[in-house]
Amino acid sequence: MSEPGLDGDRPLVAHLLELRSRVLRGVAGLVLALLCLLPFANKLYALLAQPLLDKLPKGGQLIATQVASPFFAPMKLAFFVALLVTMPWLLYQAWAFVAPGLYRREKKLALPLLGSALALFYAGCAFAFFLVLPMVFGFLARVTPDGVAMMTDISAYLDFVLVLFLAFGLSFELPVALVILALLGWVTPAQLREGRGYAVVGIFVIAAIVTPPDVVSQLLLAIPMCLLYEAGIIAASMVSPRASASPASPR
Numbered sequence: 001m002s003e004p005g006l007d008g009d010r011p012l013v014a015h016l017l018e019l020r021s022r023v024l025r026g027v028a029g030l031v032l033a034l035l036c037l038l039p040f041a042n043k044l045y046a047l048l049a050q051p052l053l054d055k056l057p058k059g060g061q062l063i064a065t066q067v068a069s070p071f072f073a074p075m076k077l078a079f080f081v082a083l084l085v086t087m088p089w090l091l092y093q094a095w096a097f098v099a100p101g102l103y104r105r106e107k108k109l110a111l112p113l114l115g116s117a118l119a120l121f122y123a124g125c126a127f128a129f130f131l132v133l134p135m136v137f138g139f140l141a142r143v144t145p146d147g148v149a150m151m152t153d154i155s156a157y158l159d160f161v162l163v164l165f166l167a168f169g170l171s172f173e174l175p176v177a178l179v180i181l182a183l184l185g186w187v188t189p190a191q192l193r194e195g196r197g198y199a200v201v202g203i204f205v206i207a208a209i210v211t212p213p214d215v216v217s218q219l220l221l222a223i224p225m226c227l228l229y230e231a232g233i234i235a236a237s238m239v240s241p242r243a244s245a246s247p248a249s250p251r
Contacts, residue, residue, distance in 0.1 A: 022093040029089040033082040041074035044081055045154070048161060051133040055141040056150060065153045073154045080162060084125070088118060109183065109239065117176045120228075124172030125165045127224065132164060136217045167210040171225050178232030182240050189237040192229075199229055 037044065049062055064070050091114055099107060144150045181187045192199075207222040 019097060022097045026086075026090045026093040029086045030082055033086045034079055037078045037082050037085075038075070041078040045074040045077050045158075048077060048129075049154075049157065051129070052137045052152065052157060054134065055137040057141075060150065062154045062157060063151045064155075066155065069153065069155045073158050077158055080165075084122075087121075091118060113176055113179065117173055120172040120176065121169040124168035124170070127172070127220075128164045128168040132168065132217055132220050133161065135220065136164075136212055136214065139214050139216055140212070164211070168221060171206070171210075171221060172228060174225055174228040175232035175235050178229070179235045179239055182236035187236075189233055189240055192233045192236060196229070200226055203229065 052062070053060065064073075095110070095114065099110075102110065141150060178187070178192060182189065182192075203225045204218070204222045207218045207225070211217040211221050
């Protein structure tokens with residue numbers, strides 16, 4: 001029997017079977033979560049719409065301009081929530097597949113990175129929902145011209161919110177990305193400090209592209225990203241000496 005982690009002699013078929021098993025387990029978990037959430041799809045959508053409804057004038061509401069929108073929009077949201085809920089399970093399946101081929105040092109580094117990436121993505125989505133959306137919709141409601149009723153289509157609203165969730169969730173991954181770059185040896189903490197000015201400019205450009213056209217939302221994305229950039233420099237400084245260690249450590 002081969003030693004744990006030394007799976008180079010295993011036939012390709014065994015790897016493919018293992019991959020299929022992990023994919024099926026991940027999909028099964030996602031489908032199970034989706035089936036559990038479907039009965040609450042309308043309630044989930046009502047919760048998601050609350051930041052906009054709170055900022056609309058009295059009697060304001062969302063509208064459906066397409067016949068099937070009242071059905072497909074809550075379904076789409078339920079799938080997105082199911083994906084968020086099962087993300088730890090999906091990452092575990094991916095980890096269980098690749099972990100046997102990693103060195104012990106790589107495993108010790110990968111687990112904190114995966115956990116941090118997941119927590120930061122959740123934090124970005126929560127930040128967008130509880131802080132960004134109310135401020136963005138408050139701004140948009142104030143600048144709506146007189147005589148214009150702000151009645152947003154439910155599908156367009158859902159797409160807008162999901163894009164913000166993904167933008168903030170992925171943007172909050174900046175420290176993890178910097179740590180990975182440092183571990184790969186592509187950048188050093190000193191280079192990250194020297195390039196701070198360019199990074200700030202790039203962050204504000206990204207914030208201007210992915211957020212709505214108002215200064216408030218751009219600042220709400222750019223300022224946390226600047227802070228996360230500094231956190232990434234600190235984290236990269238902590239792991240950089242380990243990255244220079246010999247890769248020949250036992251598995």
